[in-house]
Amino acid sequence: MNIKKTIAIMTTLTLTFTAMTGCGKKSSTETSGKADEKITLSVLAGQSTTDAGIEDMIDEALAKKYPNIKLQWECVDWGKDFQPKMQQYMQSGLPDIMIGKAQDIATYGSQGVLADLTGKSYVSNMLDAAVPGVTLNGKVYGVVYNALYQGVYYNKKIFKDNNIQIPKTLDELKAVCEKLKAKGITPFATHFIDGWSIGNITMQFAINDVFNKTPDWGDQLRAGKVSFAASPEYKNVYEYNKFIYDNTWKSETFSLQQTDCDARLVQGKAAMKVSGSWSIQNFLNVDEKFDFGIFPFPNQTGDSKLIFEPNITIMKSAKTKYSDAVDKVLEVMTTDKDLQLKIYNFTKTASMMKGVSPTFTNPSQADIDKYAKDNMIVDANLGNNQLKWGGFQEENAKDIASYLQGKMSLDGALKASDARKANSK
Amino acid sequence: MVLFPIMLKGVSMMHNNSLKRSIFLQYLSLILPGLMIFTFGLVIPLILGFKYSFTSWNGMTASKPFVGLQNYINLFKDKYVLDAWKFTIKFTLINTVVQNFFALLLAIALDGAIKAKKIYRTIFFLPALISSVIAGFIWLRMYSNILPAINKLLGTSINFLLFGNEKTVLSGLLIANNWQWIGYWMLIYLAALQSIPAELYEAAKIDGASVFDKFLHVTIPMLAPAFTICIVGITTGSLKVYELMVSSTGGGPGRASTSIIYLIYNTAINGRQYGYGCAMSVTLVAVLLLVAVIQLKFLRDKEVQM
Numbered sequence: 001m002n003i004k005k006t007i008a009i010m011t012t013l014t015l016t017f018t019a020m021t022g023c024g025k026k027s028s029t030e031t032s033g034k035a036d037e038k039i040t041l042s043v044l045a046g047q048s049t050t051d052a053g054i055e056d057m058i059d060e061a062l063a064k065k066y067p068n069i070k071l072q073w074e075c076v077d078w079g080k081d082f083q084p085k086m087q088q089y090m091q092s093g094l095p096d097i098m099i100g101k102a103q104d105i106a107t108y109g110s111q112g113v114l115a116d117l118t119g120k121s122y123v124s125n126m127l128d129a130a131v132p133g134v135t136l137n138g139k140v141y142g143v144v145y146n147a148l149y150q151g152v153y154y155n156k157k158i159f160k161d162n163n164i165q166i167p168k169t170l171d172e173l174k175a176v177c178e179k180l181k182a183k184g185i186t187p188f189a190t191h192f193i194d195g196w197s198i199g200n201i202t203m204q205f206a207i208n209d210v211f212n213k214t215p216d217w218g219d220q221l222r223a224g225k226v227s228f229a230a231s232p233e234y235k236n237v238y239e240y241n242k243f244i245y246d247n248t249w250k251s252e253t254f255s256l257q258q259t260d261c262d263a264r265l266v267q268g269k270a271a272m273k274v275s276g277s278w279s280i281q282n283f284l285n286v287d288e289k290f291d292f293g294i295f296p297f298p299n300q301t302g303d304s305k306l307i308f309e310p311n312i313t314i315m316k317s318a319k320t321k322y323s324d325a326v327d328k329v330l331e332v333m334t335t336d337k338d339l340q341l342k343i344y345n346f347t348k349t350a351s352m353m354k355g356v357s358p359t360f361t362n363p364s365q366a367d368i369d370k371y372a373k374d375n376m377i378v379d380a381n382l383g384n385n386q387l388k389w390g391g392f393q394e395e396n397a398k399d400i401a402s403y404l405q406g407k408m409s410l411d412g413a414l415k416a417s418d419a420r421k422a423n424s425k
Numbered sequence: 426m427v428l429f430p431i432m433l434k435g436v437s438m439m440h441n442n443s444l445k446r447s448i449f450l451q452y453l454s455l456i457l458p459g460l461m462i463f464t465f466g467l468v469i470p471l472i473l474g475f476k477y478s479f480t481s482w483n484g485m486t487a488s489k490p491f492v493g494l495q496n497y498i499n500l501f502k503d504k505y506v507l508d509a510w511k512f513t514i515k516f517t518l519i520n521t522v523v524q525n526f527f528a529l530l531l532a533i534a535l536d537g538a539i540k541a542k543k544i545y546r547t548i549f550f551l552p553a554l555i556s557s558v559i560a561g562f563i564w565l566r567m568y569s570n571i572l573p574a575i576n577k578l579l580g581t582s583i584n585f586l587l588f589g590n591e592k593t594v595l596s597g598l599l600i601a602n603n604w605q606w607i608g609y610w611m612l613i614y615l616a617a618l619q620s621i622p623a624e625l626y627e628a629a630k631i632d633g634a635s636v637f638d639k640f641l642h643v644t645i646p647m648l649a650p651a652f653t654i655c656i657v658g659i660t661t662g663s664l665k666v667y668e669l670m671v672s673s674t675g676g677g678p679g680r681a682s683t684s685i686i687y688l689i690y691n692t693a694i695n696g697r698q699y700g701y702g703c704a705m706s707v708t709l710v711a712v713l714l715l716v717a718v719i720q721l722k723f724l725r726d727k728e729v730q731m
Contacts, residue, residue, distance in 0.1 A: 084694040086485075087484045087699075111485055111486065193569075193674075193675075252569075252586060254588070254589035254678045257565075260569075260570070398676070398677065401677055402678070402679030402681075405590070407591050423696060
C-alpha cells in the first residue's frame with residue numbers, strides 16, 4: 001500500500017511538474033547584464049526559398065565578434081508560416097529578432113510590436129532606396145538586407161537563335177509566343193501547382209498595369225470607389241494569367257514543382273518564366289554557365305517597369321529585454337562585408353547594403369543595370385502594401401487557378417476578389 | 426458496558442471515513458495531472474474558441490469586437506465553406522467505404538495460410554508509420570515525376586497527373602490516404618479475426634454451413650466491435666484530413682481539395698479572420714460529435730443484435 005502510495009504521489013508530482021513547465025513561458029535568454037555574460041536571442045526567420053542556410057553564416061560571423069551572443073533560430077517558410085507564427089507570438093511574446101519581408105513592416109509596425117530603429121547607426125548602412133519601404137509614420141522599423149528583382153526571365157540562347165527582340169508591348173509579346181510555338185518551343189515555364197506563383201505573377205502584372213498609374217488603388221477599393229469587376233485594368237491583369245496559361249505546358253503546370261520548372265527553362269524546354277531572383281539559385285545550380293536575362297512583363301501601354309522587392313528584412317521586438325545585444329547582431333550583419341558577400345553570393349540576390357556588391361556571375365545584372373539607369377524600376381511594395389498577401393492576394397490566386405481550369409468565370413473571379421475587399425489590408 | 430459497542434462502532438466509522446478519504450485522495454492524485462492537461466489543453470481552448478467565434482478578432486489586436494451571431498450567419502452564405510464541406514464529406518464517405526473494404530479484404534487474405542504473410546503484413550503496415558506530411562510529398566513526387574517517367578519508359582500515355590486537375594485531385598488524395606492507412610486498419614481487423622474461437626467455425630461446419638455461410642454468420646457478427654472501431658476511426662479521421670493536403674496539393678488546384686480544416690486554418694491564421702475561423706471550428710466540432718454519436722449508437726445497437 002505504501003509503495004503504491006509513494007508511486008502514485010511521485011507520478012502525480014512528475015506529471016504535474018511536467019505539465020506546469022510546459023505551460024510556462026519559454027525564456028529566450030539565459031543570463032544578461034554584464035557585457036561578457038552569455039545571451040541567447042530568439043530569432044524567427046521567415047525565409048524565401050533562397051535563404052535556407054544563411055543562419056549558419058550569421059552564427060559564424062557573430063561568434064567571431066560577440067562570442068557571448070548566441071542566436072536561437074526558428075526558420076519557417078515566409079509564405080506559409082511566418083504570419084501564423086507572428087500571430088501566435090503576438091499573444092505569447094515576440095522573439096527578440098524577426099526576419100521577414102519589407103511588406104511586414106506595414107502589418108506589424110502598425111500593431112506597435114516592432115522597435116523603432118530610427119537613428120541607429122546600422123540603419124545608415126542600408127541603401128537609401130530601401131529606407132522608404134521600411135518606414136511607417138516617419139519611423140524606421142526594419143533593416144532591408146537584400147533585394148529580389150521580378151520580371152520575365154528569358155533564355156538568351158533561345159532568343160538569339162530565333163532572332164527574337166525583347167518585347168515591350170503585349171502585342172509584341174504575343175508575336176514572340178507565336179514565333180516560339182511555331183518552332184516547337186514552349187513560350188513560358190510555369191509551376192502553377194504553387195498558388196504563390198500565381199499570386200506573385202498577378203501582382204507583377206498589377207504593379208505595372210494598375211498601381212503604377214493609381215498608387216492608392218487598394219485604398220480606393222476599400223472606399224468603394226473602384227472594384228475588380230469594374231476595372232478594365234484589373235480585368236487585363238487576370239486575363240494575363242490566361243495568356244500565360246495558354247502559352248505553357250497546360251497539362252503539367254498544376255503538377256510541376258518549381259525546381260523542375262526552373263530546370264526546364266535552363267534546358268531550353270521553355271523560353272521565358274515570369275519569376276523573381278529566387279529562381280537564379282535554381283538556374284545556376286542546374287547549369288552555372290546558363291545565360292539568361294530579364295525584362296519587365298509588357299503592359300498595355302508599353303511602359304512597364306522591372307520590379308524590385310526588398311526581401312530579407314530584419315526587425316527588432318519592441319519589448320526585447322536585450323536591446324543592446326540585438327543592436328550588436330544588426331551591427332555585425334550590416335558591417336561585416338565578408339558575411340554580406342557570403343550571403344549575397346549564396347542567395348544569388350542583390351545587395352541592399354552600402355558598398356557591397358555580390359561577386360557571383362549574374363547574367364541578368366546587365367539588364368537590371370540598364371533598367372535602373374533608365375529609371376524603369378518600381379518597388380513591389382507599391383502593390384503589396386495596398387493589397388495584403390495572406391488572406392487576400394493568396395485567396396485571389398486560388399480563384400484565378402479555378403478560372404484557368406474552367407471552374408470559374410473571369411467575372412466570377414473578379415467578383416470574388418471584390419467580395420473579400422474588407423480583408424484586403 | 427452499553428456504551429462500549431457504540432464506541433467501537435464510532436471508532437470503526439471514523440476508520441472507514443479516513444480510509445475512504447485516503448482512497449479518494451489517491452484517486453484524485455492519479456487523475457489530477459490528466460485532468461489538468463485536459464482542462465488547459467482542451468476545455469479552456471474550446472471555451473475560448475467558442476467565445477471568440479462571436480467576435481471579429483483578427484488574431485493579433487488586443488481588441489476583440491463582439492459581432493454576435495454574424496460569423497455563424499456568414500458561414501451559411503459562404504460558398505467556400507460549403508465547397509470545403511462538400512469536398513470533406515465526399516472524401517469521408519468514399520474513404521470510409523474503400524478503406525474498410527480493403528482493410529477487411531487484406532486482413533482475411535493475410536489471416537489465411539499464405540506464405541510469408543508476416544512480411545506482407547509488415548509491408549502493408551509500414552506506410553502508417555510515416556507522417557501524413559511525408560505521405561503527401563511521396564505522392565506528389567509519385568504523380569508528377571515517378572509515374573510519368575514509368576509511363577515514358579513503357580511508351581504508355583496514362584494520365585498520372587492526378588493532383589493537377591480539379592476533376593482528378595480527389596481520386597489522387599484518396600489513393601494516397603488509402604495507401605497510408607489501409608494497413609493500419611487491416612491490423613485491427615486481423616486482431617479481431619484471430620480472436621474468433623475456432624469452435625464456432627467447427628460448430629458451423631457440423632451444421633453444414635458453407636464457407637460463405639460461415640463468413641456471413643460467424644465472421645461478420647464476431648467482427649462487429651472491430652467494425653465499430655474502424656468505421657468511427659476512419660470517418661472522424663477523414664473529416665479532420667489536413668496534413669496530407671499541406672504537402673501535396675495545398676488545397677488546390679484553386680480550392681478543389683480544400684478540406685474544412687484546411688479552410689479553417691487558412692481563414693483564421695493566414696487570412697487573419699480568427700473569429701470567423703473559430704465559428705467554423707465550432708461547427709466542425711459539433712458535426713464531429715454528432716457523427717461519432719450517431720455512428721456509435723447505430724453500430725453498438727448492431728453489436729448487441731448480432
